Amino acid sequence: MGEGGRLAQGVRAYGLIAGMWIRSTMAYRASFAMTAVGSLVVTGLDFVGIMLMFSQVDALAGYALAEVAFLYGLSATSFGIADLALGSMERLGRRVRDGTLDTLLVRPAPVLAQVAADRFAPRRIGRVVQGLLVLGYALASLDIDWTAAKLLLMPVTLVSGAAIFCAVFVAGAAFQFVAQDASEVQNAFTYGGTTLLQYPPTVFAQELVRGVTFVLPLAFVNWLPASHVLGRPYPLELPGWVAFASPPVAVACCALAGLAWRAGLRSYRSTGS
Amino acid sequence: MGSGRLYLAVAVGGFRRYATYRAATAAGVFTNTAFGLILVSTYLALWEARPGLGGYEQAQAVTYVWLGQALFAALAVQGGGFETELMERIRTGEVAIDLYRPADLQLWWLANDLGRSLFQLLGRGVVPFAFGVLVFPVALPRDALTWLAFLVAVVLATVVSFAIRYLVALSAFWLLDGTGVLQIMMVAGLFCSGMLLPLNVFPGTLGEVVRVLPWASLVQGPADVLLGEAGTLSTYLLQGGWAVALLAAGRLLQSAATRRVVVQGG
Amino acid sequence: MDDGRGRGGGSGGGGDGFITLDRVEKVFDVRRKAGFLKRERQRVRAVDSLSFTVARGEMVGYIGPNGAGKSTTIKMLTGILTPSGGRLRVAGIDPSRERTRLAHRIGVVFGQRTTLWWDLPLIDSYRLVHRMYRIPDARYRENLDRMVELLDLGDLLDVPVRQLSLGQRMRGDIAAALLHDPQVLYLDEPTIGLDVVSKTKVRAFLRELNAERATTVLLTTHDLQDIEQLCSRVMVIDHGRLMYDGPLAGLHEAGEGERTLVVDLERELPPIDAPAPARVVRVEGARQWLAFPASRSAAPIVARIAAEYPLVDLSVREPDIEAVIAKMYAGRAGRADRAAP
Numbered sequence: 001m002g003e004g005g006r007l008a009q010g011v012r013a014y015g016l017i018a019g020m021w022i023r024s025t026m027a028y029r030a031s032f033a034m035t036a037v038g039s040l041v042v043t044g045l046d047f048v049g050i051m052l053m054f055s056q057v058d059a060l061a062g063y064a065l066a067e068v069a070f071l072y073g074l075s076a077t078s079f080g081i082a083d084l085a086l087g088s089m090e091r092l093g094r095r096v097r098d099g100t101l102d103t104l105l106v107r108p109a110p111v112l113a114q115v116a117a118d119r120f121a122p123r124r125i126g127r128v129v130q131g132l133l134v135l136g137y138a139l140a141s142l143d144i145d146w147t148a149a150k151l152l153l154m155p156v157t158l159v160s161g162a163a164i165f166c167a168v169f170v171a172g173a174a175f176q177f178v179a180q181d182a183s184e185v186q187n188a189f190t191y192g193g194t195t196l197l198q199y200p201p202t203v204f205a206q207e208l209v210r211g212v213t214f215v216l217p218l219a220f221v222n223w224l225p226a227s228h229v230l231g232r233p234y235p236l237e238l239p240g241w242v243a244f245a246s247p248p249v250a251v252a253c254c255a256l257a258g259l260a261w262r263a264g265l266r267s268y269r270s271t272g273s
Numbered sequence: 274m275g276s277g278r279l280y281l282a283v284a285v286g287g288f289r290r291y292a293t294y295r296a297a298t299a300a301g302v303f304t305n306t307a308f309g310l311i312l313v314s315t316y317l318a319l320w321e322a323r324p325g326l327g328g329y330e331q332a333q334a335v336t337y338v339w340l341g342q343a344l345f346a347a348l349a350v351q352g353g354g355f356e357t358e359l360m361e362r363i364r365t366g367e368v369a370i371d372l373y374r375p376a377d378l379q380l381w382w383l384a385n386d387l388g389r390s391l392f393q394l395l396g397r398g399v400v401p402f403a404f405g406v407l408v409f410p411v412a413l414p415r416d417a418l419t420w421l422a423f424l425v426a427v428v429l430a431t432v433v434s435f436a437i438r439y440l441v442a443l444s445a446f447w448l449l450d451g452t453g454v455l456q457i458m459m460v461a462g463l464f465c466s467g468m469l470l471p472l473n474v475f476p477g478t479l480g481e482v483v484r485v486l487p488w489a490s491l492v493q494g495p496a497d498v499l500l501g502e503a504g505t506l507s508t509y510l511l512q513g514g515w516a517v518a519l520l521a522a523g524r525l526l527q528s529a530a531t532r533r534v535v536v537q538g539g
Numbered sequence: 540m541d542d543g544r545g546r547g548g549g550s551g552g553g554g555d556g557f558i559t560l561d562r563v564e565k566v567f568d569v570r571r572k573a574g575f576l577k578r579e580r581q582r583v584r585a586v587d588s589l590s591f592t593v594a595r596g597e598m599v600g601y602i603g604p605n606g607a608g609k610s611t612t613i614k615m616l617t618g619i620l621t622p623s624g625g626r627l628r629v630a631g632i633d634p635s636r637e638r639t640r641l642a643h644r645i646g647v648v649f650g651q652r653t654t655l656w657w658d659l660p661l662i663d664s665y666r667l668v669h670r671m672y673r674i675p676d677a678r679y680r681e682n683l684d685r686m687v688e689l690l691d692l693g694d695l696l697d698v699p700v701r702q703l704s705l706g707q708r709m710r711g712d713i714a715a716a717l718l719h720d721p722q723v724l725y726l727d728e729p730t731i732g733l734d735v736v737s738k739t740k741v742r743a744f745l746r747e748l749n750a751e752r753a754t755t756v757l758l759t760t761h762d763l764q765d766i767e768q769l770c771s772r773v774m775v776i777d778h779g780r781l782m783y784d785g786p787l788a789g790l791h792e793a794g795e796g797e798r799t800l801v802v803d804l805e806r807e808l809p810p811i812d813a814p815a816p817a818r819v820v821r822v823e824g825a826r827q828w829l830a831f832p833a834s835r836s837a838a839p840i841v842a843r844i845a846a847e848y849p850l851v852d853l854s855v856r857e858p859d860i861e862a863v864i865a866k867m868y869a870g871r872a873g874r875a876d877r878a879a880p
Contacts, residue, residue, distance in 0.1 A: 045460055052475060053319055056474060
């Protein structure tokens with residue numbers, strides 16, 4: 001079967017399984033409503049923390065609250081989408097340990113799609129909503145000099161950012177084939193990544209900024225495109241077009257994550273643990 | 274006393290159990306260090322803009338960050354101790370077996386959690402803290418007495434943390450799905466313990482409220498003692514008061530739950 | 540190649556193998572603790588040059604102690620694990636290379652893990668199978684009706700799975716594994732934890748299925764009665780090798796099993812004065828082992844001990860195949876004095 005066929009098959013299986021989880025969730029409507037609101041509040045508190053900081057200062061490393069909110073909104077929305085789609089992948093290590101991954105391997109559907117859709121939690125939409133709310137607030141309070149390119153950059157950035165975070169989730173899950181107990185490492189890159197991106201790049205040491213620009217290219221989720229939109233210099237010397245480079249970077253990340261996943265699954269099937 | 278030995282054995286068991294998860298411990302150390310790095314960068318920028326904010330010098334603020342990361346797992350600030358296991362046992366009815374045991378349910382889990390906490394303080398706390406101390410300018414006390422007082426505050430914080438989570442776990446006797454309660458616990462733990470931002474930076478009434486809530490006993494309490502920013506005695510008083518009150522509430526809930534199990538016949 | 544004794548057992552040999560294993564191996568690298576921080580790598584042969592064939596429509600019991608290589612074999616047959624060596628075919632398919640294609644031809648029931656959807660009505664799980672396996676509508680309805688009839692599921696279809704009893708859930712799981720007309724059915728401990736009535740229903744169904752559709756069934760179990768009532772052929776695996784392959788008669792001397800109650804007391808005490816027919820078979824510090832016939836309930840024994848002794852913890856162990864196999868070997872070596880009841 002070709003790659004396209006596998007992809008279509010995977011998307012179909014994902015849809016079927018996610019649909020089942022949505023119906024399961026609706027069996028406990030009250031609990032769903034509570035946890036969806038809860039999820040919005042939990043993630044919202046992140047931003048409350050930032051607002052508390054700004055209750056004490058006017059600018060953080062040169063960025064005003066609305067600018068930080070812009071970074072926050074982009075990062076949180078992208079992360080929220082990825083988390084909604086693939087957040088359950090951090091449970092892979094547990095599935096490997098308790099052996100339930102095997103039940104997925106005997107079904108006629110790609111394992112990645114099945115693992116990704118496992119425990120699909122609609123309440124995670126709360127994070128996306130919260131991110132969009134903060135982004136809306138930022139756009140309303142900022143005085144951006146809009147051009148067609150900047151306008152186009154907004155949706156492109158959100159989608160590319162989500163894809164980059166998806167790649168991180170998949171790569172993290174692939175790592176759990178090797179180290180089943182190490183799901184927390186993934187948190188450092190997922191939750192840690194989005195927390196990092198919520199603050200201006202100027203807050204961080206040069207080495208760290210270089211690391212998330214060139215090694216693990218999280219900077220393409222929001223820092224680089226946002227620097228262009230906000231008209232602020234990026235702490236590193238980079239050509240202007242990098243602000244638009246998020247889509248190819250995202251594609252490359254996904255391809256690498258896919259390879260890592262294959263290697264991980266192959267190693268699982270040859271070692272059984 | 275025979276039962277003292279029993280609970281000691283349970284505590285040792287709790288310690289050992291977490292000691293077996295080596296990869297998880299290493300992963301946790303990595304994650305705490307990464308979060309510490311992110312947080313410390315923002316604090317440096319914050320204290321750059323407002324020196325002396327919340328009564329802390331920059332070096333104290335940096336120390337605060339690494340202290341929070343060091344205590345995060347030991348105090349189960351966002352959960353992650355026995356509570357999910359106990360909730361599962363309640364959900365499946367296995368808790369009835371626990372109630373048959375000639376040991377007190379609350380003390381049993383307290384002992385278990387203290388063992389876990391000690392391991393995580395050593396296994397997950399020491400390395401991120403040492404990293405922070407070596408790489409960043411910090412403000413640490415020189416006299417042994419302050420360190421001793423700090424350790425007492427950490428023990429009290431562990432007990433308060435346990436008491437909160439015990440209440441959360443017992444809620445499973447009445448609630449079908451514990452996700453919501455766990456979520457509230459996570460939020461409160463993160464926000465009101467001072468993990469995100471020191472509580473003395475919180476402005477106005479909000480600040481006054483969060484500083485007397487039980488969660489203030491967790492990260493903020495031990496930090497105050499170590500950094501010498503609040504009276505040791507008043508910190509102990511707050512922690513001890515909450516520990517007693519919450520443990521008592523736990524007992525009350527436990528006896529209500531036991532009656533329920535007995536009536537239902539397990 | 541020497542692959543154990545008594546190969547074939549009369550029924551499975553020859554070229555008509557539907558499932559064929561030819562010198563299949565599975566080697567794991569296991570890391571073991573060797574000192575404080577040192578780890579030693581060790582190669583473990585979970586399956587060692589295993590060869591057998593199963594013909595279309597056979598029902599075969601596949602037994603052995605825990606860790607004997609049983610589930611590793613099943614995992615290779617279902618395409619979950621890739622063999623380290625040898626040749627393996629199921630319905631002409633190499634399972635590890637064509638996992639997805641094989642999935643349409645096999646049904647798998649994992650005894651202790653349900654694949655049904657916990658919070659949804661049983662029928663919803665079947666609808667998912669219908670769509671995931673792309674079963675033609677007419678065929679799906681026909682199969683579902685037949686399963687409902689044979690497994691007595693009529694009243695259960697609209698009940699959320701979490702409300703089903705263990706036996707009902709197992710029947711539900713078996714139906715789910717068969718809706719897509721698999722040619723092979725792998726059953727892993729299909730009767731574990733079930734009451735007598737449910738066990739009987741499940742076994743009767745499997746017999747009918749086999750007679751009606753000639754579905755090949757491979758069954759792993761700790762319950763000897765499963766094999767007695769279902770399988771004409773038994774394979775015993777131990778240390779990754781086939782130790783026995785033949786008719787059931789060879790295993791008959793095993794007799795009725797006993798269950799063991801493991802009791803942890805608060806302190807060391809003399810052997811518990813247990814209510815008959817339970818008896819203490821072993822004492823080790825504060826822990827005591829009591830044996831009692833598998834047909835009896837543990838509840839009165841537990842209640843009595845809990846009332847009279849300082850109990851810390853307890854657990855019940857089912858009679859297992861290990862004991863049976865041990866008895867089997869013992870019976871072969873020098874019997875007479877160990878006649879089974």
